[in-house]
Amino acid sequence: MENPIKSIVIVGGGTAGWITAGVIASTLKKSAGSNYSVTLVESPDIPNVGVGEGTWPTMRNTLNKMGIRETDFIEKCNVSFKQGAKFSQWVTGDKDDFYYHPLVLPQGFHNINLAAHWGEGGNNKSFSQAVCPQEEICELGLGPKKMVTAEYAAVANYAYHLDAGKFSEFLTNHCVEYLNVKHILDNVVSVNNKDGDISSVSTKHNGDVAGDLFIDCTGFKSLLLGEHFNVPFKSCKDQLFSDTAIAVQVPYQDDNSEIASHTISTAQSAGWIWDIGLFNRRGVGHVFSSQYISEEKAKQELVDYLKESCTNTDDLNFRTINFNPGHREKFWEKNCVAVGLSAGFLEPLEASALLLVEISAQMIAEQLPTHRRAMDIVAKRFNETFLYRWDRIIDFLKLHYMLNKRSDSQFWIDHRAPETVSDYLKEQLELWKYQVPSDHDFEHALEVFPAASYQYVLYGMGFKTNANPRGLSDTSYREAQNYFDKNEKQKQEFISTLMPNRELLKKIHRYGLQKV
Amino acid sequence: MANFKILDSNTHKNTRVKLGRGAEFGENIHTVPVIAEELHQLVLEYPICFIKDNNTGQFGLNALLGFEVGENLFLEGNKWNAQYVPLHIRRQPFMAGINGEDGDRPTEENTVITINMDNTRVQESEGELLFDADGKLTPYMETVNNLLATLVNGIIRTEAFVKALSDNDLIEPVQLKVSFASGEEKRFDGVYTIHEENFKNLSAEVLSAFHRSGYLQAIYMLKVSMGNIQKLVSMKNKTL
Numbered sequence: 001m002e003n004p005i006k007s008i009v010i011v012g013g014g015t016a017g018w019i020t021a022g023v024i025a026s027t028l029k030k031s032a033g034s035n036y037s038v039t040l041v042e043s044p045d046i047p048n049v050g051v052g053e054g055t056w057p058t059m060r061n062t063l064n065k066m067g068i069r070e071t072d073f074i075e076k077c078n079v080s081f082k083q084g085a086k087f088s089q090w091v092t093g094d095k096d097d098f099y100y101h102p103l104v105l106p107q108g109f110h111n112i113n114l115a116a117h118w119g120e121g122g123n124n125k126s127f128s129q130a131v132c133p134q135e136e137i138c139e140l141g142l143g144p145k146k147m148v149t150a151e152y153a154a155v156a157n158y159a160y161h162l163d164a165g166k167f168s169e170f171l172t173n174h175c176v177e178y179l180n181v182k183h184i185l186d187n188v189v190s191v192n193n194k195d196g197d198i199s200s201v202s203t204k205h206n207g208d209v210a211g212d213l214f215i216d217c218t219g220f221k222s223l224l225l226g227e228h229f230n231v232p233f234k235s236c237k238d239q240l241f242s243d244t245a246i247a248v249q250v251p252y253q254d255d256n257s258e259i260a261s262h263t264i265s266t267a268q269s270a271g272w273i274w275d276i277g278l279f280n281r282r283g284v285g286h287v288f289s290s291q292y293i294s295e296e297k298a299k300q301e302l303v304d305y306l307k308e309s310c311t312n313t314d315d316l317n318f319r320t321i322n323f324n325p326g327h328r329e330k331f332w333e334k335n336c337v338a339v340g341l342s343a344g345f346l347e348p349l350e351a352s353a354l355l356l357v358e359i360s361a362q363m364i365a366e367q368l369p370t371h372r373r374a375m376d377i378v379a380k381r382f383n384e385t386f387l388y389r390w391d392r393i394i395d396f397l398k399l400h401y402m403l404n405k406r407s408d409s410q411f412w413i414d415h416r417a418p419e420t421v422s423d424y425l426k427e428q429l430e431l432w433k434y435q436v437p438s439d440h441d442f443e444h445a446l447e448v449f450p451a452a453s454y455q456y457v458l459y460g461m462g463f464k465t466n467a468n469p470r471g472l473s474d475t476s477y478r479e480a481q482n483y484f485d486k487n488e489k490q491k492q493e494f495i496s497t498l499m500p501n502r503e504l505l506k507k508i509h510r511y512g513l514q515k516v
Numbered sequence: 517m518a519n520f521k522i523l524d525s526n527t528h529k530n531t532r533v534k535l536g537r538g539a540e541f542g543e544n545i546h547t548v549p550v551i552a553e554e555l556h557q558l559v560l561e562y563p564i565c566f567i568k569d570n571n572t573g574q575f576g577l578n579a580l581l582g583f584e585v586g587e588n589l590f591l592e593g594n595k596w597n598a599q600y601v602p603l604h605i606r607r608q609p610f611m612a613g614i615n616g617e618d619g620d621r622p623t624e625e626n627t628v629i630t631i632n633m634d635n636t637r638v639q640e641s642e643g644e645l646l647f648d649a650d651g652k653l654t655p656y657m658e659t660v661n662n663l664l665a666t667l668v669n670g671i672i673r674t675e676a677f678v679k680a681l682s683d684n685d686l687i688e689p690v691q692l693k694v695s696f697a698s699g700e701e702k703r704f705d706g707v708y709t710i711h712e713e714n715f716k717n718l719s720a721e722v723l724s725a726f727h728r729s730g731y732l733q734a735i736y737m738l739k740v741s742m743g744n745i746q747k748l749v750s751m752k753n754k755t756l
Contacts, residue, residue, distance in 0.1 A: 147573030148706065511572040516688055516708065 003372040006036045009211030011188060011201060011224060013042035015052055015164055016340025016357045017217035018171035022066040023361035024368070025179035039182040040175070041201060041209055048168055049219055049321065049341065053276050053283045054082060054263050054351035055159045057103055060152045062358045068174055070151035071512040076170045078163040078278045080505060081144050081261045083134050083156060085350070089267040091461050093406045099126060099460030100262070101350075102134035103157040105452045107483040107490075115436035115455045116472065117480035119465055127459035130484060133491040138262040140495060143504035151513045155498060159351070161263070161276045161283075184209060191228045197335040197372075198224065212372070214336045215364070222328070222342040229333045233344075235326040236394050239420050240401075241289035241411065242271050242347045245321045246299055250282040250310050261501040265349065267404075268301045269293060270411040274348055275305075279505050287347045292411040295320065327390045332379035335372065337364060344390060349400060352393045355448070360386065389448050395425040396449045396457075403461040432458060436465050520611060520630040525651035528631065533609060533656075534643040537596040541636055543605060544591060546582035550602050551670030552677050552730075555737045557600040561590075563748060564741040566678065566687055566708035575678050575687060575708065580748060583694070583702060589751040597751075603667050609635030612664045622668050629664060677731055684722060685714045686735070694745065697753040710739050 008024060010017050017040055025038045063073055073079060084102035091097050106114045114131045128135045134156050137144070144158035175181035186203035193199060200210040216224035225231050237243060252259075264275040271288025286302040293301075299318060306313050327344025331337060339360045346352055363382060369375040402421055406412035414420065431441065437451040437458065458465075498504075521527070537543055547567060550558055558564055562579035569576055579602055581588040590597050596605075613630040614622050631638065631646075644656040653661065681687050688711035692704035715735065718726070726732040 146570075148568040148570060149573075507572070511574055513573055514568065514575065514682065514687075515685065 003212065005212040005369050005371060005375065007211045008036070008038045008213045008215065008368075009201065009209055010038070010040040010215040010217055012217035012219060012340075012342070013040060013168060013172065014048040014217060014219060014340065015168050015171070015354060016219075016342075017042065017215075018168055018175060019062065019354070019357050020215055020217060020339050020361040020364070021175045021181045022171055022179060023062065023358070024365045025175060025181050026066045027365035028368075029179060037182060038180070039184060039209060039211065041184045041186060041188060041203060041206075043187045044185045045187060046219075048165055052164050052348070052351075052353040053161055053278070054274075054348065054354070055162065056351055056355045056358070057154075057157050057159045058355060058358055059160055060154075060158075062362075064152045066174065067178060069515070071508060073170065074279075074505070074508050074513075077166040078280045080161045080259050080277050080279050081501060082159040082161050082263055082276075083138050083144050083261045085263040085265055086138065087265050087267070087400065087460065090265070090272070090400060091403070091405055093267065093404075093408055093412075099456075100128040100135040100138065101453065101456045101460065102128055102132055102138070102262075103159060104132040104134045105157075105450070106131035106455065107487050108479070109452055112476065112479055112483065113436055113438055114480055114483060115459065115465070116468060117477070117484075118459070119436065119467065120472070128456055131487060133487060133494050136491050137494055137498060138260070141258045141260065141500050141502075142495070142498040143261055143501040144498070145504070146497065146499070147504070147507055147511065147513070149513070150516050156494065158261075161278050163278055163280075188223065191224060198228065212335065213369075213375070216336055216338040216342045217340050219341040220323070220345070222338060224336045225328055225331070225333060225338040225342055229336060231328045231330050231333050233324070233326055234329050235324055236346070237325055239394055239398050239422065240325045240347060241291060241415070242287045243323060243325060244290045244295065244298070245285050245287040245323070245347070246295070246302055246318050247283070247285035247321060248302070248306070248316050248318050250284050250306060250316065252281065253309070253311075256502070258500065259502045259505065263351070266305065267406075267412075268298075268305075269409045271298065272349070273302060273305050277501075279509075285348075287349075289411060292409070330383050331360070331386050332382045334379075335375060337379070337382065339364070343386075346393065346397060349397050350393075350449075352397070352448075356386075356389070356393070359389070359448070385446055388443070388446050391422065391424065392446075392448055395422055395428075396453070398422070398425060399454070399457055400461075403458070403463055405462070428454075432463070432465055434466055435468070518632050519634040520613065520632050522613065522615075523610075523629040523631050523646065525647045529647050529651070530640045531631070531638060531646055532640055532643040533646065534637045534639070536594055537591065537601070537605075538594045539588075539591060541608065543596075544586050544588045546585055546587050547578045547580055548602050549604050550577050550579050550674075551667065552577065552674045552734050553666065553670045554600075554603060555734055555741075558602065559737045559741045559744075561598045561600060561744065561747075562602075562741065563744040564738055565690070567706060568708075575682060577674055577678060580707075580745070583704070583748070583752060589748055589755070603663060603670070607660065607663055607667060608632075609637045610660055610664060612668045622672070627668060629661065677729075677734060680726070680729075680731060681710075681735070684718065686711050686718075688714075690742075692745065694749050696749065696756060698756045709742055710735055712739075 010021050021040050028036055084100055086098055086100050088098040118127055118130050137156055144156040145154055176183050184206050186206045188201045189204055190202045191198055198214045200208040202208050214224055259277040266273045270292035273286045276283040286298050288298045303313050323345050325346050331343045340357050367378050369378045401415035404412050437454040439451045558579055564579050566575040567578045581590055609632040611630050613628050614620050614626050615628050616626045645654050646657045648654050687708050690707050690709050692707050695701045
């Protein structure tokens with residue numbers, strides 16, 4: 001069992017497979033000698049699910065580390081910028097009900113907790129308006145950087161909206177051409193065992209592909225972890241009720257239509273609609289719970305939503321995706337680890353799908369066991385880390401629902417029921433009644449969402465934290481006021497120097513951004 | 517501010533151009549675009565660096581003349597205190613224009629001379645005539661013509677040079693920090709120069725190609741030119 005781990009086989013392409021291949025291959029290229037190989041086996045017949053079109057800001061670093069030029073990525077994957085999410089009608093359901101979860105941290109986040117001072121009142125701004133400039137930038141449709149800003153650098157923190165199909169293709173080329181990933185286009189017909197481990201996968205035309213570590217990126221099928229190893233699936237439908245999505249691609253009205261630089265999430269009667277602006281089209285979809293609404297009625301809600309911005313909805317091609325929200329009880333079993341949908345899937349709220357792929361690939365790459373003996377230890381830690389992360393993501397998504405004040409539909413009422421909330425989240429909320437969220441409330445190294453994200457959602461949804469009975473010092477009042485003032489100044493500066501998102505993207509297509 | 521018209525012996529038969537230097541001609545600028553061919557003269561006087569164009573984000577080669585917008589430390593009334601004045605300054609109020617589609621490359625056939633009729637040098641009472649009585653270019657205009665030809669070709673070669681540097685990761689941002697006699701300290705962003713580390717690590721193939729194309733010499737001149745920052749600080753101190 002002391003066998004060295006030299007050959008890594010990824011089964012399944014798609015964004016999960018290729019991000020994993022890229023992260024591992026680029027890490028090895030930098031640190032390892034030549035005694036290794038990364039192979040990706042991909043079926044030419046299975047289409048990508050391809051609805052993961054929103055990312056986190058972490059994607060910038062992920063791509064940069066793979067040696068990808070941001071300009072190439074933007075041009076080839078129909079990319080647009082994403083500066084957070086606007087949640088419409090999630091609280092009261094009224095037309096003018098909205099809040100932002102921006103990607104910029106509150107001003108002075110590492111020096112002072114502005115949430116405590118914002119709670120003291122004194123200004124009529126929403127939390128996100130008071131503590132960061134991004135809501136205004138988004139409302140004005142401005143992009144997050146200038147033409148003189150280098151690739152991957154930001155004026156205002158940003159992530160991406162991208163075309164998942166194009167992104168897979170783009171990563172395939174990069175991984176094969178520059179990162180030496182061996183690409184086998186073939187169907188896997190059987191999984192072969194030796195001493196409990198997977199020794200190889202047999203393909204239809206390319207024989208057996210042997211490996212020391214197998215990474216399952218086979219999507220919902222979960223061919224290795226689920227079908228071969230029978231690792232049970234843990235549903236979280238009791239907390240997050242949605243199980244169906246209807247997705248559609250929508251053209252822009254014309255070449256000059258504004259491209260929103262944030263994800264627009266609009267609550268419906270039994271779910272919500274995502275609206276993601278790419279460079280060449282929008283990706284829109286309704287994710288809902290089939291227990292509360294029929295597919296037909298859900299589609300009607302989607303069509304009604306689309307009618308506000310799209311004249312002819314009859315020509316659109318609607319696609320239904322059924323899913324069971326949740327994840328495997330383990331992600332790494334023996335010499336096999338699952339990344340992407342094969343590990344689990346949640347509704348696309350807060351773009352957790354691609355994020356989980358990135359951080360999974362990163363942990364595998366950074367802690368890649370050198371010998372089979374070491375693998376079980378790494379596997380155990382990987383499982384602990386990711387079980388914790390999945391739980392926190394489920395909690396964070398649940399937070400968006402459970403704080404709603406809607407009484408117009410059973411879906412929203414049921415989401416407030418205490419038995420649908422995890423004990424961990426209940427405890428956090430109890431704490432936050434008395435003190436504003438801070439990074440001390442979390443296990444730093446593992447945390448997916450920073451305290452700032454919780455603050456944006458909590459206070460965006462009207463959650464109240466009691467005033468500190470010990471009061472706040474004059475010094476901290478002055479410091480807070482300085483940051484509030486700084487924020488207003490920064491807003492004006494950004495508004496006068498940033499250009500509309502579409503104009504920025506057009507210019508990048510024409511001139512490209514510089515590496516430095 | 518700019519109203520460029522294609523030069524024409526009939527329309528512009530009485531047009532004259534005032535010569536000389538000065539802020540009244542819009543020469544109170546703190547950076548000026550230059551071409552690689554000028555480097556061997558510029559290097560003796562000016563710091564030369566890369567600056568990104570605000571509109572396109574593309575690097576251009578520029579000489580620094582001052583530390584803030586509107587400050588040209590080389591300009592003293594109507595005197596330009598340097599042996600060499602950049603071509604871009606001397607070409608005013610003329611510009612080579614391309615008669616064609618947006619994005620077309622200049623050729624001998626499609627290049628025309630244009631004149632900015634709103635430039636303060638341009639009027640009909642004093643200075644140099646552009647055309648003689650026969651409608652032929654005056655010797656002054658011939659000189660301008662040659663200068664513009666040098667610039668047009670030089671800009672293309674300079675773009676290729678900058679691209680080669682950028683492709684080889686040889687451009688990096690510098691934090692310019694200067695202190696003046698007044699005790700004031702200033703930091704400048706947006707200035708880029710040669711990436712020393714990457715330059716040292718260039719492969720023999722690239723070095724040899726750069727040598728043949730003259731890029732190597734240009735890189736050394738750029739590196740040396742940054743020493744002129746100190747000279748610029750002294751000039752600034754004299755004005756304080």
